[in-house]
Amino acid sequence: MKKVFIKKTLVFSLLLLFAMAGQAQSAETSAKQSKTPHKTKGNPITPTYKRADAPIDTRISDLLSRMTLEEKILQLSQYITGLNDNVNNIGKQEDEYPNNVGSYIYFSDNAKLRNELQRRAVNETRLGIPILFGFDVIHGFRTIYPIPLAQGCSWNTELISQSCAMSAREARMSGTDWTFSPMIDVARDGRWGRVAEGYGEDPYTNAVMGAAAVHGYQGRSLNNTSNVAACLKHFVGYGMSEGGRDYTATNVSRQSLWDTYLPPYEMCIKAGAATVMSAFNDINGVPATANHYTLTEVLKKRWNFDGFVVSDWNAVEQLIPQGVAANRKEAASKAFSAGLDMDMKDGCYQEHMSDLVKEGKITLQQIDASVARILRLKFQLGLFENPYTPSYKESERILRTEDKRIAARMAEESIVLLKNENNLLPLNKNQKIAVIGPMAKDKENMLGSWKGHGRAGDVESIYEGLEKEFGSQLLYAAGCDFDGEDTSGFASACSTASQADVVLLCLGEKREWSGENASRSTIALPHIQEQLTTELQKCGKPIVLVLSNGRPLELCRLEPLCKAIVELWQPGIAGGTPLAGILSGRINPSGKLCITFPLTSGQIPIYYNARQSARPDQGQYQDISTLPLYEFTHGLSYTTYSYGNLSASTMRITKNDKLTVEIPVTNTGDMDGYETVHWFISDPYCSISRPIKELKKFEKRFLKKGETALFSFEIEPKRDFSYINDNGSRFIESGDYYVIVKDKRIKIEVVD
Ligand code: BGC
Numbered sequence: 019m020k021k022v023f024i025k026k027t028l029v030f031s032l033l034l035l036f037a038m039a040g041q042a043q044s045a046e047t048s049a050k051q052s053k054t055p056h057k058t059k060g061n062p063i064t065p066t067y068k069r070a071d072a073p074i075d076t077r078i079s080d081l082l083s084r085m086t087l088e089e090k091i092l093q094l095s096q097y098i099t100g101l102n103d104n105v106n107n108i109g110k111q112e113d114e115y116p117n118n119v120g121s122y123i124y125f126s127d128n129a130k131l132r133n134e135l136q137r138r139a140v141n142e143t144r145l146g147i148p149i150l151f152g153f154d155v156i157h158g159f160r161t162i163y164p165i166p167l168a169q170g171c172s173w174n175t176e177l178i179s180q181s182c183a184m185s186a187r188e189a190r191m192s193g194t195d196w197t198f199s200p201m202i203d204v205a206r207d208g209r210w211g212r213v214a215e216g217y218g219e220d221p222y223t224n225a226v227m228g229a230a231a232v233h234g235y236q237g238r239s240l241n242n243t244s245n246v247a248a249c250l251k252h253f254v255g256y257g258m259s260e261g262g263r264d265y266t267a268t269n270v271s272r273q274s275l276w277d278t279y280l281p282p283y284e285m286c287i288k289a290g291a292a293t294v295m296s297a298f299n300d301i302n303g304v305p306a307t308a309n310h311y312t313l314t315e316v317l318k319k320r321w322n323f324d325g326f327v328v329s330d331w332n333a334v335e336q337l338i339p340q341g342v343a344a345n346r347k348e349a350a351s352k353a354f355s356a357g358l359d360m361d362m363k364d365g366c367y368q369e370h371m372s373d374l375v376k377e378g379k380i381t382l383q384q385i386d387a388s389v390a391r392i393l394r395l396k397f398q399l400g401l402f403e404n405p406y407t408p409s410y411k412e413s414e415r416i417l418r419t420e421d422k423r424i425a426a427r428m429a430e431e432s433i434v435l436l437k438n439e440n441n442l443l444p445l446n447k448n449q450k451i452a453v454i455g456p457m458a459k460d461k462e463n464m465l466g467s468w469k470g471h472g473r474a475g476d477v478e479s480i481y482e483g484l485e486k487e488f489g490s491q492l493l494y495a496a497g498c499d500f501d502g503e504d505t506s507g508f509a510s511a512c513s514t515a516s517q518a519d520v521v522l523l524c525l526g527e528k529r530e531w532s533g534e535n536a537s538r539s540t541i542a543l544p545h546i547q548e549q550l551t552t553e554l555q556k557c558g559k560p561i562v563l564v565l566s567n568g569r570p571l572e573l574c575r576l577e578p579l580c581k582a583i584v585e586l587w588q589p590g591i592a593g594g595t596p597l598a599g600i601l602s603g604r605i606n607p608s609g610k611l612c613i614t615f616p617l618t619s620g621q622i623p624i625y626y627n628a629r630q631s632a633r634p635d636q637g638q639y640q641d642i643s644t645l646p647l648y649e650f651t652h653g654l655s656y657t658t659y660s661y662g663n664l665s666a667s668t669m670r671i672t673k674n675d676k677l678t679v680e681i682p683v684t685n686t687g688d689m690d691g692y693e694t695v696h697w698f699i700s701d702p703y704c705s706i707s708r709p710i711k712e713l714k715k716f717e718k719r720f721l722k723k724g725e726t727a728l729f730s731f732e733i734e735p736k737r738d739f740s741y742i743n744d745n746g747s748r749f750i751e752s753g754d755y756y757v758i759v760k761d762k763r764i765k766i767e768v769v770d
Contacts, residue, residue, distance in 0.1 A: 070402070077393075077397055078390045085389070089118060089144070089145065091367060091368055091371045093147070093389045094360055094388055094389065095365065095367050096363060097115045097365075099123065099132075117142050118143040118145075118147060119149060120149070120360065120392055121150040121152060121196075121328075121392075123151075123362070124151040124152065125153070126192075128192050129406075132194075133407060139405075148396060150392070150395065151194050152194065153194040153197060153470075154468055154470070155186070156199050157169070158425070160417055161422060161476075163181040163425045163590045164428050164587055164593070165590075167213060168587030168609075170218045171218075171611055172428060174718055176230075181234065181428050182232075182234025183245075185197070186244060190245060191244070191414075191415045192416070195246055196247040199251070200216075201215040201216045201251050201252065202217070202224040202227075202251075202282035203251070204257045206257070206614075206622075206625040207261075208262070208541040208619075209261070209539065209541060210259050211531070211537050211568070212256070212257070212532075212534060213570070216257065218650075219626070220612065220625075220626070221281045221282055222281070223713060224282035225284075225286065226716075228250065229285050229286050232248045232286050233290075235247070236291075241398060242400075248291045249292070251297070252296065252330060253312060254279050255279045256297035256298065258279065262537050262622070264534065264537050265535075267299060268302075272744035275744075276742045287321050292395050292398070293395065294326075294327045295329070296309070297333075304342070305340045307353050308337055308349075308352040313356050313357030314356060324394065325394075325395065326359040326388065326392050327357060327358050327360070328358075328359070332362065332363050333364075334350060334361050335364040347369075351370070351374050351380065359392060360388075417476060425592040427596075429586075429596040431609060433585065433586055433589075433607055435585075435600070436615075436648055437580065440581070443582045443600075444600075444601060445488075445603070446519075450491055451518055451520055452494075452495070452517065452522065453484060453493065453495075453524065454495050454496070454511045454521060454522070455525050456496060456498060457500075457565075458481050458522075461479050463566065464477050464566060464591075465588065465591070466587075466590065467532050467534070467536065467568060469529065476591045478593065478595060480566075480593070484597075484601070487601070487602050494514065495514040497550045497554075498546045500527070502546060508550060508553050512557050515559050516557050520560050520561075521554055521562065522562050522564060522601070523551060523561050523563050525566075526566035527568055531567075532569050539619075540572065540619040541570060543567075543571060543576070548576060560581040561581060562580065562582040562583075562601070563580040563582070563583045564586055566593075570613050570616065573647055574618055584607075606656045606690065606692070608655065608694070611650055614646045615648035616647065617643055626649060627650075627710065627711060628709060629709055630707050655689075657687030657691045658685075658686045659687075659691075660686045661759065662681060663681070664679055664757060664763070666766060670766075670767045671735060673750050676733065677733050677766065678730055678733070679730065679764060680729065681728070681729050681730075682727070682728050682729075683727055683728075685723050685724060688723055690720065694717065694718040695716065695717050695718075695719075696713055696715075696759065698713055698759070699739060699758065700758060700763075701756075705741075714738045715731050731757070733757070735750050735755075739755045750768065751768075752770050753768060755767075755768060
């Protein structure tokens with residue numbers, strides 16, 4: 019490590035000398051080149067790039083005209099400040115790097131270090147270009163919200179925007195300008211740990227929720243002390259990681275790329291996402307880091323993306339083990355030529371770009387184009403005018419009452435009631451409840467993976483939430499740990515259960531079991547937790563299973579043992595009270611799954627929108643059911659909703675027309691509640707084989723008991739019935755289409 023550092027420092031010193039030699043001349047030429055010198059009082063000439071009133075493009079070209087090649091290359095380089103707690107990525111000290119690097123990943127939870135580094139960049143470098151500070155604010159900065167997979171189950175895009183906006187505020191006020199979020203990788207394999215970080219198995223859901231996140235983070239303007247720039251990741255196909263193993267190659271057909279993996283990105287680019295992160299995986303043999311097709315042809319040319327692309331951590335160098343680059347220099351050349359603007363952490367660009375230019379492998383125009391993208395974001399964020407983060411009192415910066423309120427609301431709406439045999443839930447206020455299991459008093463694991471600066475001490479445990487709701491009705495026993503073989507707690511758990519009317523069994527996953535580099539060969543809970551359930555069931559008391567986990571689980575052995583199952587997910591800091599409210603009936607559950615729960619791990623991949631196939635009634639597994647345990651959009655309520663018939667404004671439509679389809683939904687039960695209506699379409703006959711059904715719209719509404727609401731979907735055939743081919747072109751064919759809501763369907767004929 020040290021050797022590398024010395025080598026790097028030497029290389030850099032040489033570069034600096036070279037740069038300084040060129041500076042005098044460069045400053046002189048730049049003064050001549052500066053087209054619109056601007057006189058202000060006391061300051062003879064303010065360079066155009068420093069004038070807030072000049073158009074951003076003018077500022078960019080002015081600044082570019084003043085920069086040396088080395089200064090430009092530094093803008094393309096991102097390093098890290100200090101050590102971080104991501105075990106997959108070990109950090110370094112900022113002192114190793116020059117004052118004018120383009121960006122840092124910023125691991126501090128306050129702005130002190132940022133402001134010092136920024137001061138060095140602004141005051142101690144020739145051009146004073148401010149540094150861009152980024153951090154993984156995935157589901158919260160200090161106030162930790164439910165994991166994104168849970169948020170997806172809320173189907174509440176407004177709430178997703180709000181929690182991202184609150185996270186952005188905490189982050190920006192603490193020195194972070196840029197978050198590496200949202201992750202919009204369609205993920206259909208629960209073994210992949212990163213399934214926790216996105217919005218599930220469906221392209222449309224990831225697209226709409228991703229766009230909501232982008233709006234939340236970025237607000238109306240990036241130049242605002244409450245907003246941060248978003249970063250869409252991981253571009254692209256990472257969610258298709260083979261066998262659920264992280265970082266592996268993906269074999270994704272061009273057809274699937276276009277109809278499944280690219281659409282969320284396209285929608286989020288349209289929503290204004292400032293940056294994109296390329297993925298680690300290779301796509302059909304060409305790593306995403308060096309993929310000209312995805313980065314340049316699709317993203318930059320077809321979609322006119324004017325932000326910049328950052329690599330994943332050390333991913334440029336990873337082109338060597340991926341087998342497409344002989345050394346770091348070739349890796350830099352391949353990644354940059356493919357369209358990757360910023361090199362995260364590994365220094366390949368800084369070390370080799372200058373030589374690559376000299377050798378004619380990379381042109382100055384290419385460098386300018388990438389630097390311009392990065393500078394644009396710095397101008398948009400207002401960093402040239404306000405490079406420093408003001409100092410705020412901790413109480414106005416983090417964990418405010420409002421932040422916690424939104425976190426609790428998000429937890430409440432993302433909880434999914436999976437099973438409720440004979441309406442065991444809500445619990446009776448007079449029942450004695452035996453709270454058992456390793457998750458019951460746990461705090462750390464409730465935070466989930468990518469906990470930002472979240473702390474276990476901020477978390478309200480399940481037990482604490484229950485105490486507020488049920489007080490002295492509670493009994494407690496741990497029963498067992500998350501894993502291992504120690505069954506010594508079983509006896510006391512069973513005796514606690516026998517003193518109660520109902521068992522509330524709290525099981526789940528540790529936070530490090532999901533997230534990055536956290537693949538599992540099976541999505542079942544460890545055997546010890548299943549064993550404890552079997553023992554408790556022998557006591558004859560009904561079991562309500564509460565699950566806290568970062569992926570869909572294999573519940574085929576647990577499900578028959580439990581009368582009710584509540585999926586809490588990893589709710590962040592404020593899950594206890596919402597869960598207790600749902601168990602007591604104070605809150606009516608409204609979450610619905612955004613990812614299928616397979617019956618067993620062997621069913622993976624299993625998802626609702628599989629393509630149509632030959633012999634649809636055959637080809638099933640011979641040893642188990644082919645059906646999942648809980649399908650996409652499954653989620654129960656304490657009230658009942660009755661769906662009327664679908665009606666359409668017309669049953670025959672031309673390709674350019676619009677039609678409206680409606681369905682009345684009545685709350686026929688005894689409790690007010692939120693219901694989400696999911697609108698699917700199906701095209702049974704087309705030039706290509708399409709998915710059995712495809713989600714095209716969802717809407718969540720509050721219905722008082724007895725109330726009927728008319729849900730409607732305005733369909734534009736070219737948008738909603740069309741398909742995309744393997745080259746990204748959209749087609750709409752004439753013929754029959756179905757609009758589907760639950761078990762209702764209506765046929766619409768599209769004519770030329
Ligand atoms: C992860 C990214 C993350 C980056 C920076 C990588 O290892 O794959 O999702 O944004 O590290 O922390």
